[in-house]
Structure formats: structure tokens, C-alpha cells
Amino acid sequence: MKKVKVFGVWASPYSGRVEIALKWKGVEYEFVEEDLQNKSEELLKYNPIYKKIPVLVHNEKAVAESLIIMEYIDETWKADPIFPKDPYERAQARFWANFIDDNLMPSARTALLSTGEESEKAITELEQLFKVVENEIKEKKFFGGNNIGFLDIVALVVAFWIPCMQEFTAKNILTKEKYQLICIWSEKLLGCSIIKQNLPDKEKLREFYQTRFAH
Template sequence: MAKEVKLFGWYGSPVSRRVEFALKLKGVEYEYIEEDLSNKSDLLLKYNPVHKKIPVLVHNGKPIAESLVIIEYIDETWKHNPILPQHPYERALARFWAKFYDDKCQPALWKSIWSKGEEREEAIKEAYEHLNTLENELKDKKFFGGQDIGLVDIAANFIGFWLGLFQEVSGLELLTEEKFPKLYKWSQDYVTHSVIKEKLPSRDRMIAYISARFEASSK
């Protein structure tokens, strides 16, 4: 029931969308509560007093924070349409690659986008290395989870959708078909997947938001 499951998130947040993708893949009804990140609600601060950030899932009055933790909770609570593999070793590998993305790949991508000068050059070099690692891990699979979307696909959703928008606005080229053909094809398959496509934010709205951020940062 929607009343039993609430999600505190923000429209343009990749980590918030991770949870929405997981809930949608599972077919779980939920109530979505949009947060103003510049003026966070008392409820959000109550439910996530440690990090004070989105996303937060509240199930039967009990809050869970951190997107990857939330996704595992969702997967364990609603058993159908599994997001993580069933075999312990495969589950461990999925956790490893999701953590690799969060700890290594995402920070390098973010720094590539927003830093300048030598720092940016170093960040781009590092980002290429991590993207190449993901390219090699993808092998000949459609998704990191095989034929179906799994934990690593959801974790890497910034690459699937948001990175292309940042590249378009900034002129930076990190993920291209020439450099990373497998990962590029994965990104195309990812954003056209019926469940993911339905829950992606408006492209035009995100382009406007990103453009405004770049304009503000250049002043």
C-alpha cells in the first residue's frame, strides 16, 4: 500500500531515482514526497538525522537511508523480480561493483565535470580508467545484471542518463560510442528500458537545471 511506503527524494537526483527504479521494478506502490534541498523538511531531518539528505525510504513508519542500502532492503522485503543475484558469490560481486561505482567512478566523473585546469585533466584521466574498467566488466552482457537490470545497473544510472546531459551542456566528452562502445550501448539500452524510461526526469527540465548551474558556477 502506498501509505505503508514513502519515499523522500528530489526530482533531479540520480540517487533518489535509484530507489524509484527499484520500487518500480518490484511493482511496489509508494507515496513520493518531493524535498526542497535548500529548505529540507522537518520530516526528512527526523528520518535521516545522521546525513540529513535524500533519499529516505519509510516503510511502516521505519526509515532507511542511503540508496544502495535502501535497494537491498527493497529486494529483501519484496522477493519477486529480484534485483540482486540469488547466489551468494554473485550477490557479493554485485555489491562490489556497485560500491566501486560509488567510491571510485562517480567522484571522478563529478570532478571531471566541475573542476578546472590540471585538476580537471587528472580527473578526466581517472574517469577514463574507471569507465574502461566498467566497459571490461560489462563484457558481452546487455546489462551488468545479465539480460535483466540489476543492482549495478541501477547504481550506475548517472552514466546511463545524467552524464550525457552534462556532456551536452559542458561540451566535455567522457562517454562516447568510439571510446566505450559497450558502455555506450548499455546506456542506450538502459534509458529505453520500459521501467527506467518511465521514471526518468524530463530531459528538457534537467538540461535547463544543469545549464543554470554551469552559468552560476562561471560567475
């Protein structure tokens, strides 16, 4: 049995970022697919507070919440660091990661999955958030700087998952015409072999959305 386990869902961007961080480091692990409608006793045991995925278990010690897990991975396996060395840059990376998870992702879900006035309001908000991201990426090769790192892996939700969701919902909010810098960054990021090889199949993801979100 491998000493590292990840409890997650294959279609989840939160699980995906943890797996990519482990692959980046060359860490072998066992992936345990969870059914969120019927959560396993192990998941509830290892994450009794939030009862959510992903959870990383290393030598029977559990770490929950994807951003915290990624930091744990970087500090435990030192080779090929994903966090910046500079303390200020590390703080900035954490700030923007929280911005993505706390602001951009909830807005994107509402914009893409709701209807009517609720969706229209969220789309307006999401467009403003994309402008903020554009401004931060400006003049940098990647979101986090000159090399792919923690923040870019976190922001894969913008480069991959949101475009997939757009295709499913036919709501084209994030386009190259409106957000050229985000789209250029996305193309470079998705061209990285470790990332490209460890993303869900788009067609399978579309079917997942169809099953889960279609009304």
C-alpha cells in the same frame, strides 16, 4: 496516506534508483520532493545522521542510503527480484555498486564540473575508470549479467546522468568511439520501459544543471 514514502530530489540519480526499484516491484509510494537548501523537518527526523536524500520510510521505519534502501526493497517485496540469487554474484553486484558510487561518480563530478588542471586530472582518472567498466561489461548483455537488475539500476548514472551532464558542460568524455561497450549497454538499458518511463526529462534536467551549476 501510503505506507511507503520516499524523500528525495527529482533530479538526483540516488533518488532515481530507489524510485525505479519500487516501480520494478510494483510498490505504491508517495514521493516527497526535498529542497536541499532548506531541508524539511521530516527528512532531518528520518535521517538525523547524514541529513541526506534519499530516505525510504516504510510503516514509519526509515531506511537511508540508496544502496541499502534498494537491498531493503528487494528483501521486503520478494516478487521480481533485482538482486542475483547466487551469493557470489550478489557480492559482486555490491562490489561494483560501491565502485560506481565511491570512485566513478566523484571522479565524474570533478571532471565535468571543475575547470583547469583539476578538471584535466579528473578526466584522465575518469577515462581509466570507464575502461574498467568496459572490461567488466565485456561479453555480458547487461552490467549485472543477462538480465537487468540491481547493478544496472545503480549504473544508470553512467547510462543517463553522466551523458546529460556532458551535454550541459560540452565535455565529451564518454563517447561511442572510445567506449563502445558502455554505449551499447546504455542503449539497451534505456530501452527498458520501466526505466525509460521513470527517468527525468532531459530538458528539465539541463535547466536544473544550468540553475545549480552555471557560474
